[in-house]
Amino acid sequence: MNFTLKIWRQRSHSEPGQMVRYDVDGVTPGMSFLEMMDLLNEQLTVGGEEPVAFDSDCREGICGMCSMVINGQAHGPARATTTCQLYMRQFEDGEEISVEPWRAAAFPLLRDLVVDRSAFDRIMQAGGYISVHSGPKPEPNSIPIENALAEEALDAACCIGCGACVAACPNGAAMLYTAAKVSHLGILPQGQPERYTRVTRMVAQMEHEGFGSCRNYAECEAACPKEISIKFIGRMNRDYLTATLRRPIKRDGPMDSQ
Amino acid sequence: MNLEAKIPEAPIEQMWETHLDHLRLVGPRNRPHYRVIVVGSGLAGASAAASMASMGYQVDCFCFQDSPRRAHSIAAQGGINAAKDYRNDGDSVYRLFYDTQKGGDYRSREANVWRLAQLSTQIIDQAVAQGVPFAREYGGMLANRSFGGVLVERTFYCRGETGQQLLLGACSALAQQIAAGRVRMYPRTEFLDLVVIDGRARGIVVRDLVTGQISSHAAEAVVLATGGYSNIYYLSTNAKGCNVTATWRAHKRGAAFANPCFNQIHPTxxxxxxxxxxxxxxxxxxxxxxxxxxxxxxxxxxxxxxxxxxxxxxxxxxxxxxxxxxxxxxxxxxxxxxxxxxxxxxxxxxxxxxxxxxxxxxxxxxxxxxxxxxxxxxxxxxxxxxxxxxxxxxxxxxxxHYTMGGLWVDYDLMTTLPGLFAIGEANFSDHGANRLGASSMMQCLADGYFIIPVTIGDYLSRHPYGEIDTNHSAFSDVERDVRDRIDGLISIRGSRSAASIHRELGQVMRDHCGIARNATGLQAALGEIPKLRERFRTELCIPGSGSDLNQSLEEAGRVEDFLDCAELMCRDALLRNESCGCHFREEHATEKGEALRDDVNFAHVTVWEHAGEGVVPEPTKEPLSFDALPLAQRNYKT
The missing domain is CATH 3.90.700.10 (Succinate dehydrogenase/fumarate reductase flavoprotein, catalytic domain)
Incomplete structure (x- = not known):
């Protein structure tokens, strides 16, 4: 198979970028999209040109490192699929394919198709944890957790942090990501003590990072390689609202308590 | 070479407790004065960094990925073992120890394996407290399934993504410590060399993968949690970025490498x-x-x-x-x-x-x-x-899939180089010649949550803090070595990518040092690899420069270390003239084609020291003893 690729090339954040056209041949249907990119890079290297910089690591759809907008869609045309799990049999021989980086204000571009997603990590640092030290803990079966509840938490926790939700959103919002993280811990009994401080802090950090606002386009759900539902956004909004309405716990003195 | 493993004097069941009772501690007021470097942010690295930071130590943590959560532990699928005996099917600490020892074909250190089995149950408790959503039965209790090589159901799991959920747990603890200012996290930063001063590991030199900047970081101790080197085969289940660079360069600076030829080939x-x-x-x-x-x-x-x-x-x-x-x-x-x-x-x-x-x-x-x-x-x-x-x-x-070999460590997980520790897949200690399923995550988390946070205190307590900073001349010397090496690679200006040479190396290793090995093949490989290295040194092409994001340069540095390590693997495989676990020498098989061990000559760990460029190293042996579980031929037939 042969393809014409139009790839976004940009040396650094401060320099302008442009789409550059490359022809790549000798592609087989069993190649993954990234293997096709490897092939192109091999051709470029041998020809003394700088290869296209792109992120990838596990190449089995779980690390969340790969991130390409292919023909205008985050992670390309296949549903529930990361870029690394997209195979060339999905494309027509001779097709022209455009390849661009994630584009969002909160994800500054580093080079070519590589962007900086550290804003996601800072959202986690703002509250995406249950505060426990390492050491002896109670017997886990002492808190039974309903099977369906554990599964629902996992439906949110399966987020791989790739950022496709942000790339797909016309507003560059990170609501699906943040909601998945907030819900994973908020659903489980272990996460209850910090449930409302967590949502408040994580949402504040999300806004601070410059992500856009949610307008219920639901593009995020459609682009999510793990098919995380936007119902979690609704759930986060409820938690957030509850958190803003809750009175801080006031610890009364001896006289007040009578 | 000093291979004193520091196994505590006590019956095996009480060794770890006895050891804990006698370890020297660093008091809570002093801990913030000590800085520890952790390289790698997978299950072992993230859990170690988070645990040490929450005790009060200052931690610097490095990973080459753009976020700690992307380390390759994330891809572990099946599950994690723990001797909880929830299924009432006869499981126990002894049984998990027995299965791991037998599975490893009696080539691991008993004391370490027992401790691993013992700590397994605590890991589940810790993970559940962090909010890891393990599969539950309808009554709300934790569910289990079984895994290869055992006759009980002791594996805990989250669908097919147990690794991701456990790593998210460890990384959430890490995130909390980053926010608290006790961990400085350096993503997209690659370890390139170790700094040794007066025989102790005192820091590292790294490259910022975005700006190309080389910088030094000093600490009182360095922990390598950098995983295994299965990517030496080019085609493996490891992530594209997995490499041997950190352990190999530490090896060249004085840390001994144990059993490099023990490499697991995953069947599915x-x-x-x-x-x-x-x-x-x-x-x-x-x-x-x-x-x-x-x-x-x-x-x-x-x-x-x-x-x-x-x-x-x-x-x-x-x-x-x-x-x-x-x-x-x-x-x-x-x-x-x-x-x-x-x-x-x-x-x-x-x-x-x-x-x-x-x-x-x-x-x-x-x-x-x-x-x-x-x-x-x-x-x-x-x-x-x-x-x-x-x-x-x-x-x-x-x-x-997985390398059982790695840096030699003692019972405290310290390498032969004082102040340098190795945890998780990067060390050699727990899986012998073959690792059983669902036990890599168990080892990473036992090392990171429960072992290193206390054993490192024993080392730190014996040394004052703050004596050395990066102004010491040793740092500028190592930085210069690192820069020279990068310039050397870029100046070759040949016509071949590092990947194409790596692919050739992988073929040599798969053919001669893979599922089955023999003396002729290994000797052939030992002839091939230096030729490949020569081609690498003359034909390599790295477009661009070292002063910005350059993925060709990153890859070339890793391939260069693979070429060196491959030679040691083959040498080790040739020397180990027996079959055991994953190391199957075709010359040594039972009539039915099973691995035939030679316990008289090979019941030991082969430990290699770096002898210098181009010098063939001489190994040392750490004899293994089998007191808790006597040696036996593995039998999975009856």
Missing amino acids: CIPASGEHQSKLTLMSESLRNDGRIWVPRNSEDTRAPSEISEKDRYYYLEERYPRFGNLVPRDVASRNAKNVCDDGLGVGPTGHGVYLDFRDAIADHGRDLIDDRYGNLFEMYERITGESPWKTPMRIYPAP
């Missing part, structure tokens, strides 16, 4: 589809719980698998190992797959594949249950191959 991977293949994808071993492995009895049988009748199917594992059947340990399953393919019975376009069939499981248990258990794995398989496991059997073939 999707076969390579052609030349272009960049990595192999693992299908969880848990599939062997319900899938039946077979090949056609007749090598000329070209019918579609569904048309092949029962009598023409060769369920070779069930026939050869009636007691364990499809659940034999990984080394046995891999070797048998190679064996039937070598006999011409392999399936698929390359002939390197066997069927893993769910037809009977779907008929027995119903589609819903199988979907619950393996739905996501079936989808993944279909996405990659274009074939549906609901309709036709999967095709699988073994692939390099």
Whole structure:
């Protein structure tokens, strides 16, 4: 198979970028999209040109490192699929394919198709944890957790942090990501003590990072390689609202308590 | 070389407690004065960094990925073992110890394995407290499944993504410590060398992968949690970025390397589809719980698998190992797959594949249950191959997966270089010659949550803090070495990519130092590798410069270390003139083709010191003793 690729090339954040056209041949249907990119890079290297910089690591759809907008869609045309799990049999021989980086204000571009997603990590640092030290803990079966509840938490926790939700959103919002993280811990009994401080802090950090606002386009759900539902956004909004309405716990003195 | 493993004097059941009682501690007021460097942010690195920071130490943590959460522990699928005995099927700490020792074919250190089995139960408690959503039964209790090489159900899991959930747990603890200012996290930063001052590890030199800047970091101790080196084979189940650079360069600075030839080939991977293949994808071993492995009895049988009748199917594992059947340990399953393919019975376009069939499981248990258990794995398989496991059997073939070998460590997880610790897959200690399924995450987290946070205190308490900073001349010397090396690589200006040379190295290693090895092949490999290295040094091409994001440069540095390490692996494999676990020397097999150990001559760990460029090193031996579990021939048949 042969393809014409139009790839976004940009040396650094401060320099302008442009789409550059490359022809790549000798592609087989069993190649993954990234293997096709490897092939192109091999051709470029041998020809003394700088290869296209792109992120990838596990190449089995779980690390969340790969991130390409292919023909205008985050992670390309296949549903529930990361870029690394997209195979060339999905494309027509001779097709022209455009390849661009994630584009969002909160994800500054580093080079070519590589962007900086550290804003996601800072959202986690703002509250995406249950505060426990390492050491002896109670017997886990002492808190039974309903099977369906554990599964629902996992439906949110399966987020791989790739950022496709942000790339797909016309507003560059990170609501699906943040909601998945907030819900994973908020659903489980272990996460209850910090449930409302967590949502408040994580949402504040999300806004601070410059992500856009949610307008219920639901593009995020459609682009999510793990098919995380936007119902979690609704759930986060409820938690957030509850958190803003809750009175801080006031610890009364001896006289007040009578 | 001092190979004193510091095994405590106590009965094996009480060793760890005895050791804890006698370790020196650093008091809570002093801990913030000590700085510890952790390289790697997988299960071992993230859990160690978070645990030490929450005790009060200052921690600097480094990873080459753009976020700590992307370390390759994330890709572990099947589960994590713990001797909880929730299923009332006779499990115990002893039983987990026994299975791990036996699975490792008696080439690991008993004391470490016992401690691992002991700590296994605490890991589950810790993970649940962090909010890891393990699978639950309908009554709300934790669910279990079984895994290869054992006769009990002790594996805890989250669908097919247990690694991701455990790593998210560890990384959430890490995130909390970053926010608290006790961990400084350096993502997209690669370890390039270790700084040793007066015989102690005192810091590291790293490269910022975005700006290309080389910088130094000083600390009172350095912990390597940098994983294994299966990518030496080019095609492996590891992530593209996994490498041997950190452990190898530490080795060159004085840390001894143990059992480099012990490499596990995982039996259930999707076969390579052609030349272009960049990595192999693992299908969880848990599939062997319900899938039946077979090949056609007749090598000329070209019918579609569904048309092949029962009598023409060769369920070779069930026939050869009636007691364990499809659940034999990984080394046995891999070797048998190679064996039937070598006999011409392999399936698929390359002939390197066997069927893993769910037809009977779907008929027995119903589609819903199988979907619950393996739905996501079936989808993944279909996405990659274009074939549906609901309709036709999967095709699988073994692939390099995990390295049991690594830096030698004592009971405190300290290498032969004082102040340098190695945890998780980066060390050698717990899995002997073969690792059982669902025990890598167990080891990473035992090391990170429970062992290193206390044993490192014993080392730190013996040394003052703050004596050395990066102004010391040793740092500028190492920085200069690092810069010279990068400039050297870039100035070759040849015509070949590092990847193309890596691919050749992988072929040599798969042919001669893979599932089966023999003296002739290993000698051939030892002849080939220096030639490859020479080609690397004259033909390499790295476009661009070292002063910005340059992925060709990153790859070239890693391949250069693989070339060196490959030679040591082959040397070690040649020297170990016996078969044990994954190390199958064709000269040493029982009549039935099983690995034949030589306990008289090889019941030891082979420990290699770096002897200098181009000098053939001489190994030292750490003898192994077998007091808690006497040596026996492994038997998975009856």
